[in-house]
Amino acid sequence: MSLRVASGKSASGEDALIARYFRPLATDPGAFGLDDDAAALRPDGSDIVVTTDAIVEGVHFLPDDPPDTIARKALRVNLSDLAAKGAIPAGFVLTLALRHAEEAWLKPFAAALGEDAVQFACPLLGGDTVSTPGPLMVSVTAFGQVPPGRMVHRSGAKPGDRVMVTGTIGDAALGLAILRGGKVHAAASDGAARDMLIGRYRVPQPRVAMAKIVRDHASASMDVSDGLAGDLAKLCGVSGVSAVIDLPSVPLSEAARDLVRRGIVGRETLIAGGDDYEIMCTLTEDHVEAFVQSAREAGIAVSSIGRVIAGGAVPKFIDGNGAEIVLERLSYSHF
Amino acid sequence: MSLRVASGKSASGEDALIARYFRPLATDPGAFGLDDDAAALRPDGSDIVVTTDAIVEGVHFLPDDPPDTIARKALRVNLSDLAAKGAIPAGFVLTLALRHAEEAWLKPFAAALGEDAVQFACPLLGGDTVSTPGPLMVSVTAFGQVPPGRMVHRSGAKPGDRVMVTGTIGDAALGLAILRGGKVHAAASDGAARDMLIGRYRVPQPRVAMAKIVRDHASASMDVSDGLAGDLAKLCGVSGVSAVIDLPSVPLSEAARDLVRRGIVGRETLIAGGDDYEIMCTLTEDHVEAFVQSAREAGIAVSSIGRVIAGGAVPKFIDGNGAEIVLERLSYSHF
Numbered sequence: 051m052s053l054r055v056a057s058g059k060s061a062s063g064e065d066a067l068i069a070r071y072f073r074p075l076a077t078d079p080g081a082f083g084l085d086d087d088a089a090a091l092r093p094d095g096s097d098i099v100v101t102t103d104a105i106v107e108g109v110h111f112l113p114d115d116p117p118d119t120i121a122r123k124a125l126r127v128n129l130s131d132l133a134a135k136g137a138i139p140a141g142f143v144l145t146l147a148l149r150h151a152e153e154a155w156l157k158p159f160a161a162a163l164g165e166d167a168v169q170f171a172c173p174l175l176g177g178d179t180v181s182t183p184g185p186l187m188v189s190v191t192a193f194g195q196v197p198p199g200r201m202v203h204r205s206g207a208k209p210g211d212r213v214m215v216t217g218t219i220g221d222a223a224l225g226l227a228i229l230r231g232g233k234v235h236a237a238a239s240d241g242a243a244r245d246m247l248i249g250r251y252r253v254p255q256p257r258v259a260m261a262k263i264v265r266d267h268a269s270a271s272m273d274v275s276d277g278l279a280g281d282l283a284k285l286c287g288v289s290g291v292s293a294v295i296d297l298p299s300v301p302l303s304e305a306a307r308d309l310v311r312r313g314i315v316g317r318e319t320l321i322a323g324g325d326d327y328e329i330m331c332t333l334t335e336d337h338v339e340a341f342v343q344s345a346r347e348a349g350i351a352v353s354s355i356g357r358v359i360a361g362g363a364v365p366k367f368i369d370g371n372g373a374e375i376v377l378e379r380l381s382y383s384h385f
Numbered sequence: 386m387s388l389r390v391a392s393g394k395s396a397s398g399e400d401a402l403i404a405r406y407f408r409p410l411a412t413d414p415g416a417f418g419l420d421d422d423a424a425a426l427r428p429d430g431s432d433i434v435v436t437t438d439a440i441v442e443g444v445h446f447l448p449d450d451p452p453d454t455i456a457r458k459a460l461r462v463n464l465s466d467l468a469a470k471g472a473i474p475a476g477f478v479l480t481l482a483l484r485h486a487e488e489a490w491l492k493p494f495a496a497a498l499g500e501d502a503v504q505f506a507c508p509l510l511g512g513d514t515v516s517t518p519g520p521l522m523v524s525v526t527a528f529g530q531v532p533p534g535r536m537v538h539r540s541g542a543k544p545g546d547r548v549m550v551t552g553t554i555g556d557a558a559l560g561l562a563i564l565r566g567g568k569v570h571a572a573a574s575d576g577a578a579r580d581m582l583i584g585r586y587r588v589p590q591p592r593v594a595m596a597k598i599v600r601d602h603a604s605a606s607m608d609v610s611d612g613l614a615g616d617l618a619k620l621c622g623v624s625g626v627s628a629v630i631d632l633p634s635v636p637l638s639e640a641a642r643d644l645v646r647r648g649i650v651g652r653e654t655l656i657a658g659g660d661d662y663e664i665m666c667t668l669t670e671d672h673v674e675a676f677v678q679s680a681r682e683a684g685i686a687v688s689s690i691g692r693v694i695a696g697g698a699v700p701k702f703i704d705g706n707g708a709e710i711v712l713e714r715l716s717y718s719h720f
Contacts, residue, residue: 082538085623087466087607088436088529090536093428101423102478102526104515131422143437145480145524180439184519189480191437191526194423201425203417272422288420 067151068179071160075167075174078141089175091140096195099137103127104145104189110325111252112229113185117155118162119252120188125166127275128192129256130327134273136202136265137194139172139258145189147182170258200265202331207270207289211332211358214341216257216350218303219278223323224315225251237314243305250303254327259348264331267341271331278321280380281330282365286358289332293365295356297321297375318367322379332358402486403514406495410502410509413476424510426475431530434472438462439480439524445660446587447564448520452490453497454587455523460501462610463527464591465662469608471537471600472529474507474593480524482517505593535600537666542605542624546667546693549676551592551685553638554613558658559650560586572649578640585638589662594683599666602676606666612657615715616665617700621693624667628700630691632656632710656702657714667693 073084080090091098105124107113125142132139144163148155167173172192225247227234238244257273264271270289274281278300286293297317302310309315333341338354345352356365367375408419415425426433440459442448460477467474479498483490502508507527560582562569573579592608599606605624609616613635621628632652637645644650668676673689680687691700702710 082540086470086536086539088434088470088472088536090531091428091433091435092533093426093433098426098428098433099423100426100478100510100526100528102480102511103513104480104482104524106482106515106517108518109516135421135423137423143435143526145437145439145526147439147441147522175435176437178438178524180441180522181444182441182520182522183443184522185517187482187515187517187519187522189439189513189524191435191478193435196425198427201421201423204421205417 067153067156071156072174075160075164078173078175081173081175084176089143091193093195095198097198097201099132099135099194099196099201100191101128101131102189102191103131104187106187107185115252117159121159121163122166122253124188124190125163125172126254126256127327128190129170129172129258130254130273130275132192132194133257133261134264134271134329135194136200136261137196138261139170140193140195141173141175142190142192143175144177146177146179147187148179149182149186196265202264202268202271204270204272204285204288207285207291207332207358209291209358209360211269211334212338212354213293213295213330213332213356213358214352215274215278215301215328215330215355216260216352217255217328218301218306219274219326219328220306220320220323221247221250221303222325223320224306224309225249226325234309234314237309237312243308246303247305251325254325256327257329257350260329260345260350263341263344263348264329267333267337268331269334271329274326274328274330276324277380278326278330279367279377280322283380285330286365290362291358292361292363293356293358295365295367297367298370299353299355301351301353318375318377322377402488402491406491407509410495410499413508413510415476416508416510419511424478426528428530430533432533432536434467434470434529434531434536435526436463436466437524437526438466439522441522442520450587452494456494456498457501457588459523459525460498460507461589461591462662463525464505464507464593465589465608465610467527467529468592468596469599469606469664470529471535471596472531473596474505475528475530476508476510477525477527478510479512481512481514482522483514484517484521505591531600537599537603537606539605539607539620539623542620542626542667542693544626544693544695546604546669547673547689548628548630548665548667548691548693549687550609550613550636550663550665550690551595551687552590552663553636553641554609554661554663555641555655555658556582556585556638557660558655559641559644560584561660569644569649572644572647578643581638582640586660589660591662592664592685595664595680595685598676598679598683599664602668602672603666604669606664609661609663609665611659612715613661613665614656614702614712618715620665621700625697626693627696627698628691628693630700630702632702633705634688634690636686636688653710653712657712
């Protein structure tokens, strides 16, 4: 790990720069002020839930995205995983592959990362900074705590369970489409709606407040990051079940609904878009009421979108008339 | 995390390829067969030591290095950190940034990673695979266990302590010099010596067997990865001390000694080279004998190279006559 000042002659200006901006984030005693080769976690009887997600320039964020939004996205995509697993954030380590260590980039990056670390009570524990001639890459490994054996899996969905999702779906995919230009860009003329959609792409809202609620109620859970349709297929695959989803019940923002109404984009495109970072989970029927009530108290909207059924088929999406909708693609794939 | 097969239509051939080769490595029950978004660690009262190190094509390994050596290096540089901290390996997560998911590369990469995971009892717990248009990058976050509060720090060195180092220093830097061509390449005509030096660059030998010995005896410890001189300066800086090192006592392999004798390379260059992945630690005098004895029983050579002294100066290196040697540079720096 080398997010630290090298003492002695080898301390280059860039090493000092990195230490100057990242050391203030290492508030946890187990980070040892970033002065050591490793961090230490003391879990006090909990299981440590570990998740790792990397974001790459040109793939997960755009070359001209502001450094503060890149920092927030890198951490938040991991916090989203922890929340879906029912885990309370405990800390993270960071690998930063940079072409140059520039103050103008590092300063806002570290400041935003620090704000998020405080907001989500997830301190920086350590990291590694490497130079790369290629695209910028930010890799985060985040740690959360759950009582022993209580991590919520993808594998627990049973026929009859309700399928629920937090927030709204498809906004981030629309935000990316706006940033890329094209027909969505041309159609999204309302400034506030545009900004909201772009914001949803650049800065996900991890549902950290749902962690305990998911743990208390869900039979299976995952975060929606590669498209709701594809991610549901994964959850069903691991659980050995299928599902029927009522497409009109998939929650959309007002901005997304407007674009659907005007025929700019179809609902089936939105459920195959990526970067939602909402939680999708399944619940036995007797948990639905308490789940909805607890989510409401936490200030997070949740929607019932369908039901788990027996079988090994890819989940079905039906329209308002009960007719099946054939999807061209289920999700975003890296390769 | 997505080192897994996506079920359903979105499962591309490449996703399946990744799952086919990596799933067999996920032998720990906490890896959930790579079928989930996260792994779980159950530490049983231990502290979890966390370290993260990334290796980048063209920076830490060469574009034509074989995939099996890249895999081993990525894991071993992290195991080296754990050993220096006194921690017993518990598992790791992997972020792989690839241009393409090719069977010809993934198969030997995963096979070698799996062999090392078994050899060092450090199973794969999860990971993330992302596509990149840039250089290949392998980022590993590794976990180790120590009894509560027993991680060995950089910060414990005291005046009067002995400075010890495992193995030999400078071989990897010579191996890299051979691979790059130039005068070391021309001079290293002995095939076996050449192969040994290149092997030391490509595949470090993490001193995992030293973990408990370091924990039982060292006052401060770190692994030597960026050059012995620079790394010692870091350890001294954090400990608030200085050191005097007897340069002829710094252990060299027979191949390195031969190149020094023939005037091809100087000892001062070898102690500023990188990639040694040996353990450097400090010991109070009353621990030296037991430390040396335990290391011998573990089959690992250790050498006494100098002593910690009071003060804040950069560590001094003296030649066989007690004269100070001025170093041009202390270590490799990324930026």
